[in-house]
Amino acid sequence: MTLSIVSSEKLRELQPDDRCDGSSPKNKREKQLHVSLRLFSNYANEKAGLSPGHHTVKYADKTLWQRRQSQARTQLPSTKRRRLVLKQERVITQGAQVTLEGYTYESSIALNTETDIEALPDAVAPGKFSPEELPSPDSAALVTFDLETTDLIQGRRMPHITQIAAAELNSGKIFNSYVWPKAPQTIAAKAITRIIANEDGSMSVDGRMVKPDSLQTAASRFMNWKGKFHNVFLIAHNGRRFEFPVLLTTFRYIHKEQELYDIVTGCLDSIHLFKKTYPGQKSYKQKDLFHSVLQGTYEANNAIADVQALGKFVSSTNLSKSDILPFSFSPKAVLCQLNYNNEKAKNFSSLASLVDKKIQSKCMTEKIVGSGLTLYHLQAIMKRDGEDGLRNTFMLKNSQGQNGRSISIEDITICVSITAFY
Structure with missing residues (x-):
């Protein structure tokens, strides 16, 4: 049996719509060959005791259509330009x-x-400060936090942390830890924060004795507290210039930056949020904004009071989480920018x-x-x-x-x- 015999026997059984109706002899021969190959495949499957090949034929038609579509796309001018761009990039690399x-x-x-x-x-x-997106913005846990340190950032030298405070907006839960610094405090830092690390190893806050934690202990406690929430976004006022660089540098120093990445989804500097929400203010310091917008006062330069006031301020904007998250960025971007x-x-x-x-x-x-x-x-x-x-x-x-x-x-x-x- 040959292919031509199979075609001649089976072509009589075709429906009128399946017959070759090509206008030119070339098209007619191509269509007849296509039908002959299909019939021969079905006949061979039947003689071998295999399936009639109906699924195979449909799959072959589908893949043939996909291949022709792909070939047509390769001839588009945009595809050709893309190939040239990729080739140039490979040469450059x-x-x-x-x-x-x-x-x-x-x-x-x-x-x-x-x-x-x-x-x-x-x-x-440099750091890529693009917004962090979530499938459901409402699942984000907004946490305001603040640091007190031994000094300001001096060039490439970071100050040491003396207090970490944070507050979760929905639940109102508060975290606070005083940290024993390994660097001396400046006179200005002692006067502003009223936190004094004494030479005998004791620490006092506004004249009241407190028990400080070591940096490792304070960091572990802070991570455990944040671990109670999902999709944590840390909010700090002017944090991109101070709190976030100090926090990320400190956690990198104690080799806990990966733990921070696993828990903290994003960071957010509230000063950019407030500049858009309350434009035209004379001062965008947190204390001044709190007084001019909310007509209130609080104990500034106290980390606990700062995070509570910031949380109240963020809530007063009446912005949804989907409106707040576009101001966020990845904590990795902070370290990249520092490098x-x-x-x-x-x-x-x-x-x-x-x-x-x-x-x-x-x-x-x-x-x-x-x-x-x-x-x-x-x-x-x-x-x-x-x-x-x-x-x-x-x-x-x-x-x-x-x-x-x-x-x-x-x-x-x-x-x-x-x-x-x-």
Whole structure:
């Protein structure tokens, strides 16, 4: 039996709609071949004692349709442009990696006496302060918190915590812990917080003796208390500039940042929320806002009173949680921004002369040094791969699909000319 015999016998049994009605001989032959193949498949299954192949035929038709749709999409101009973009990104990534690693994999590398095999630092990306979203915003637990410390943030030096206080808005539950600091308190901090760590190991608050916890104990207690709630969002007034950096740095120091990530879904700086809710205020300090908007007063610079007043203030806005959460951001973004700022402070001096001579703007210089590069690194890149290596390094994307160095094409062009000058 041949394929033509099967086709001739079975074609007579086809319905009129199934017959080949192609207008041209070519279309007619293609349709007849398609029907012949289908009939032969059914006949072979029947002779072999298998299923008639009805499901197989339907599945084959479906996959054929999907394949044709996919092939049609590959011919679209947008798809072709996307392929070109991806190809360019692969070229940039490969070129940047070769430039950053040096001549590590070059043939006969061990025979060279002076070989540049120093690996240059990877990009340090700034924090991405995008809102944290939940499937159900009402499931979020809003927790106001406040810290008292030994001093303000001085450059890259963080103060030590002397008090942690927090309050959950729905239940009204309060957490408080006094912490024994390992750094001395400034006179101003003692006067403002009225917390005094004495040399004999005792601690007093406003003249009243309290029992302080060690940093590890206070952190564990704080985590256990927050663990009673789900989808915790920490709210602090002006927290992005003070409370969150101090808290995240402290937890990283005691190796508890991952525990914090597991419990805290997001952070929220209430000053941005209040600026939108109450525009045009003379002062956005928490104490001044509480007085001007709520016509009330409270004991400021007392962590417990601060979190209670902040909770009352947030509740007075009558905003739903779906309106509040867009002001949130990830706690990881805080640490990323801290790393970025540390790199800026550490590396800025290498390119400071360019800013002083007004050859390069301070903003662009901060982007370069914040990404982890110094003048020495820029010169090494130029030596290895010239302008192409410098462009590839700046345009290399990080794991989040963003420009890891946060430098625009215009800045790259200027940087190329400056590095060539040096």
